[in-house]
Amino acid sequence: MTAPETRPDETGDDPATQPRAAVTRRSVLRSLSLISGAGLVGGTALAGCTPDSPGGVATRGRPGDDDVHQPERPPLPPEEAPDEFRFLTDEEARLLEAVLARLAPGDDGDPGAVQMGVARYIDGKLADATYAEPTYTHGPFASAYEESPDEVERDQVPVAADQLYRYGYQDSRPPQDVYRLGLAALDRYAQTRFGRLFADLAPERRDGILVVLEDHGRRGEGDTVPTSDTVLDQAGEVFGAVDPGGFFAMVREDMIEGMFADPVYGGNRNLAGWQLIGWPGAQRSYSPQEMLHGTDKQPRPMHELPVMNPDRPGGGRQALERPRTGSGEG
Amino acid sequence: MRRHDPVDIVTIGGGMSASILASQILPPTSLRMVSLEQGPAQWTYPDFAHNHDSLRFRNRYAMMQDLSQTTWTWRPDARSPALPYRQFGSFHPGEGLGGSMVHWTAVMWRFLPDDFRYRSLNEERYGADRIPDEMTTQDWPIGYEELEPYYDQLEYDMGVSGRAGNLGGQILAGGNPFEGHRRRPYPNPPLARSKFGRLFAGACEGLDLHPFPTPAGILSQGYTDPYGNTRAGCLYCGFCTRYGCEVGAKTSPLTTWLPPALDTGRYDVRTGCRVLRIETADDGRATGVRYVDSAGEEHVQPAEVVVCSAFTLENVRMLLLSRGDAHPDGIGNDRGQVGRNYTYQIIQSPAKGLWEDETFNFYMGNGCTNAQIYDYNADNFDHSDLDFLGGAAISGQAGQREPISSSMSLLSGFTDRQWGAEWKSMLGRSWDRVGSVNIQGDSPAYAGNFLDLDPTYKDAWGVPMLRITFDWRENERNMYRFLAARCEEVLRAMNPDRVTVSPELGSYRIDQYQSTHPTGGAIMGRDPGESVTNSYGQVWDTPNVFVTGAALYPQNPGANPSGTVGALALRTAEAIRDRYFSAPGELL
Numbered sequence: 001m002t003a004p005e006t007r008p009d010e011t012g013d014d015p016a017t018q019p020r021a022a023v024t025r026r027s028v029l030r031s032l033s034l035i036s037g038a039g040l041v042g043g044t045a046l047a048g049c050t051p052d053s054p055g056g057v058a059t060r061g062r063p064g065d066d067d068v069h070q071p072e073r074p075p076l077p078p079e080e081a082p083d084e085f086r087f088l089t090d091e092e093a094r095l096l097e098a099v100l101a102r103l104a105p106g107d108d109g110d111p112g113a114v115q116m117g118v119a120r121y122i123d124g125k126l127a128d129a130t131y132a133e134p135t136y137t138h139g140p141f142a143s144a145y146e147e148s149p150d151e152v153e154r155d156q157v158p159v160a161a162d163q164l165y166r167y168g169y170q171d172s173r174p175p176q177d178v179y180r181l182g183l184a185a186l187d188r189y190a191q192t193r194f195g196r197l198f199a200d201l202a203p204e205r206r207d208g209i210l211v212v213l214e215d216h217g218r219r220g221e222g223d224t225v226p227t228s229d230t231v232l233d234q235a236g237e238v239f240g241a242v243d244p245g246g247f248f249a250m251v252r253e254d255m256i257e258g259m260f261a262d263p264v265y266g267g268n269r270n271l272a273g274w275q276l277i278g279w280p281g282a283q284r285s286y287s288p289q290e291m292l293h294g295t296d297k298q299p300r301p302m303h304e305l306p307v308m309n310p311d312r313p314g315g316g317r318q319a320l321e322r323p324r325t326g327s328g329e330g
Numbered sequence: 331m332r333r334h335d336p337v338d339i340v341t342i343g344g345g346m347s348a349s350i351l352a353s354q355i356l357p358p359t360s361l362r363m364v365s366l367e368q369g370p371a372q373w374t375y376p377d378f379a380h381n382h383d384s385l386r387f388r389n390r391y392a393m394m395q396d397l398s399q400t401t402w403t404w405r406p407d408a409r410s411p412a413l414p415y416r417q418f419g420s421f422h423p424g425e426g427l428g429g430s431m432v433h434w435t436a437v438m439w440r441f442l443p444d445d446f447r448y449r450s451l452n453e454e455r456y457g458a459d460r461i462p463d464e465m466t467t468q469d470w471p472i473g474y475e476e477l478e479p480y481y482d483q484l485e486y487d488m489g490v491s492g493r494a495g496n497l498g499g500q501i502l503a504g505g506n507p508f509e510g511h512r513r514r515p516y517p518n519p520p521l522a523r524s525k526f527g528r529l530f531a532g533a534c535e536g537l538d539l540h541p542f543p544t545p546a547g548i549l550s551q552g553y554t555d556p557y558g559n560t561r562a563g564c565l566y567c568g569f570c571t572r573y574g575c576e577v578g579a580k581t582s583p584l585t586t587w588l589p590p591a592l593d594t595g596r597y598d599v600r601t602g603c604r605v606l607r608i609e610t611a612d613d614g615r616a617t618g619v620r621y622v623d624s625a626g627e628e629h630v631q632p633a634e635v636v637v638c639s640a641f642t643l644e645n646v647r648m649l650l651l652s653r654g655d656a657h658p659d660g661i662g663n664d665r666g667q668v669g670r671n672y673t674y675q676i677i678q679s680p681a682k683g684l685w686e687d688e689t690f691n692f693y694m695g696n697g698c699t700n701a702q703i704y705d706y707n708a709d710n711f712d713h714s715d716l717d718f719l720g721g722a723a724i725s726g727q728a729g730q731r732e733p734i735s736s737s738m739s740l741l742s743g744f745t746d747r748q749w750g751a752e753w754k755s756m757l758g759r760s761w762d763r764v765g766s767v768n769i770q771g772d773s774p775a776y777a778g779n780f781l782d783l784d785p786t787y788k789d790a791w792g793v794p795m796l797r798i799t800f801d802w803r804e805n806e807r808n809m810y811r812f813l814a815a816r817c818e819e820v821l822r823a824m825n826p827d828r829v830t831v832s833p834e835l836g837s838y839r840i841d842q843y844q845s846t847h848p849t850g851g852a853i854m855g856r857d858p859g860e861s862v863t864n865s866y867g868q869v870w871d872t873p874n875v876f877v878t879g880a881a882l883y884p885q886n887p888g889a890n891p892s893g894t895v896g897a898l899a900l901r902t903a904e905a906i907r908d909r910y911f912s913a914p915g916e917l918l
Binding site: 076077102103104105106112131132133134135136137138140142157158159160163165166167168169170207210211214252253256257259260261262265273274276277278279280282283284285286287288290291292294295302305307 | 379380382383384385386389390391394395396397398400401404406410411413414415416417418419522523524525528565566567568689691693694695699729733734737738747748749750751753754757758761762786787837838839840841
């Protein structure tokens with residue numbers, strides 16, 4: 001049985017995906033500065049509330065118009081696209097690019113993941129924050145069992161191996177460890193199968209290995225896969241502490257982010273990802289006519305998006321403006 | 331610990347229903363109200379002025395509750411272990427001023443008259459033996475007739491865009507012929523319909539089905555609401571669900587109810603404050619709430635009335651956490667009713683097509699620029715010879731396609747592997763040529779699906795998390811199979827070059843997004859032996875505590891819940907304002 005893959009989004013849009021990651025150092029610094037800013041305005045930052053104000057919303061001080069480019073809520077985009085690897089070693093980056101070159105192949109005339117700078121995107125994601133999205137990281141953590149819950153150590157939560165996928169992300173290790181261990185395991189597995197490092201294998205053999213990793217994950221979700229159990233079990237043994245399917249899924253999903261996220265995050269170089277699929281990027285508006293007949297708008301990155309000031313004072317209540325009355329973050 | 335001066339009303343959460351209560355109760359009275367919101371303050375301008383970052387908002391969940399601090403646990407059944415929902419998947423509760431209604435899709439339904447009589451209607455038409463033993467669905471304590479005036483007010487508060495299908499009993503072409511009668515048309519015409527929406531509607535008409543525009547809490551044109559807020563119409567920018575609207579076309583508390591409430595000077599919203607419990611006196615009455623501010627200091631806010639107006643799951647959790655001598659199992663739980671009838675919503679895309687020679691501009695528009703049919707929803711079709719009860723709305727895929735999340739699985743069913751040269755080439759060629767026919771179905775209640783406190787996992791403040799026990803049942807699997815076949819019929823009538831169908835409903839898995847429509851757990855009813863609250867959301871065993879929102883639903887119909895959340899909040903606000911304070915602490 002095939003699970004439905006295109007999932008509507010509240011009414012219509014595409015799938016949610018396996019998540020990843022949380023609060024960055026940068027965002028922590030920013031929120032600290034916001035709290036002190038509130039202190040300047042309301043003098044109640046530590047108390048954090050507005051018990052004495054005559055009503056209103058606790059806020060963090062009023063930014064000037066030039067602040068509108070700086071969203072305040074984490075996670076924040078980087079200040080500028082990174083130009084060097086910060087988490088991956090050179091060897092790891094070479095190996096990762098060898099994977100990416102098979103997951104989304106390309107060349108200079110038809111850019112793929114490598115040409116789009118996806119390795120740089122992934123490196124930035126790993127370097128900037130432990131988790132790039134909100135993640136609950138406390139134990140106890142799940143441990144899969146095949147036959148009996150007694151196989152699992154006492155400080156872990158026993159989960160039947162064929163049910164674990166239903167619970168989503170349950171890894172006790174951060175993505176940085178999954179990459180570091182997973183990349184090393186990938187080379188070990190290439191050595192075991194073909195006696196060479198992964199990056200030195202012919203493209204067909206690299207594809208063959210990636211198929212094994214993906215099928216390992218799909219088998220875990222109950223799918224019937226072409227790769228034999230013997231081969232999958234061997235891959236699982238060589239990978240050891242890292243789940244081959246989980247590692248594969250993480251790289252594939254991060255690659256798609258790097259191909260199609262705004263270039264400020266390091267990937268999607270020259271907007272090649274958006275050119276590939278024909279997405280015009282950050283646009284302010286489309287007309288009903290464009291919805292029916294298409295648009296001439298060309299792909300545009302976020303920083304070229306004009307600031308919009310929809311409804312400044314002049315008509316009716318200033319419903320859309322902040323702040324109103326009140327002071328100090330609660 | 332800091333003790334504040336007493337107020338008349340304190341609400342847990344500063345989202346949709348809290349702002350509705352404040353806007354209805356405060357202006358004509360001298361009452362004072364405080365709302366405690368766990369997230370930050372945010373306003374259309376400047377906070378949403380530059381937010382077209384799809385990675386940050388769509389894929390890294392910038393507007394959602396911070397799961398690193400608190401989350402929920404889930405297990406498929408009571409025999410299985412529960413594990414934390416560590417990253418976002420199945421549902422997306424928001425945080426911040428205005429709550430989840432800031433990032434919502436804004437589909438704005440009235441429930442059908444039949445939805446309020448789910449159990450008695452099915453028993454009358456098909457016999458009591460058609461309801462499975464484990465199914466604990468029950469009738470609502472109010473009917474459509476009682477709620478209709480509040481739906482009407484809500485639609486005009488919000489400037490809802492849509493086309494009436496039943497005006498005062500007269501069925502109108504082009505609207506939803508199955509809807510309950512309405513006293514007025516929608517205040518604004520429907521949103522522009524997408525190319526795919528037109529194709530879907532045309533195919534439905536060819537099959538003698540009844541397509542109509544999705545009713546939307548998004549303005550199709552400029553609108554001045556009854557409070558004097560003037561707002562712009564939708565720009566169809568494609569950055570809608572999971573974003574705040576930068577022009578205020580998408581209705582939220584920020585655009586509509588907070589301004590008149592704050593103008594009274596008697597409404598105080600404290601952001602960054604997390605409520606730990608409702609405080610109670612020896613006689614069992616609530617005395618206020620205890621909360622922690624963003625600096626970690628504890629506060630107590632005394633109040634005559636306490637309202638649980640947070641997200642469904644947190645409202646149930648708050649009742650269970652508020653244990654004391656008078657309520658040893660939590661407020662509202664003296665008869666073991668809290669956590670019962672937890673329900674959800676089936677949202678799936680059973681049938682998907684690829685058109686080699688058409689592009690659809692799916693990335694434009696919003697989640698409501700499509701069309702729907704109600705021919706297979708609720709009991710709008712005969713179930714005599716079917717192996718299930720209930721049904722679903724069927725819709726053509728809407729707009730706002732976002733490149734990252736869509737590319738993850740858009741081509742599944744069309745290419746063998748979702749990576750490699752063939753995948754990349756096809757993605758480049760077909761990203762705007764693939765569209766689906768979707769269902770949004772009802773979720774009946776079962777004894778084995780429920781909410782309680784997790785015995786193991788605690789949040790960042792050491793407070794137990796809520797545990798969700800939930801899975802689909804045979805009724806839903808049979809319903810899905812029937813609906814998937816209907817979706818395929820409609821899709822094939824749209825003449826795609828290729829079709830892929832998922833004919834069976836998979837197991838519920840919490841890592842895959844379906845909808846932010848968890849409902850039930852603190853349900854309303856006619857009797858304290860079968861419910862937590864009366865029809866006003868007033869808790870039977872603690873009458874100065876109210877619950878708002880979708881936790882009140884005895885089961886979930888095949889429709890987005892927010893329209894009924896709003897209508898119920900308006901009705902509760904009126905009752906508190908006009909009747910409660912003349913006899914405080916008594917049941918309405």
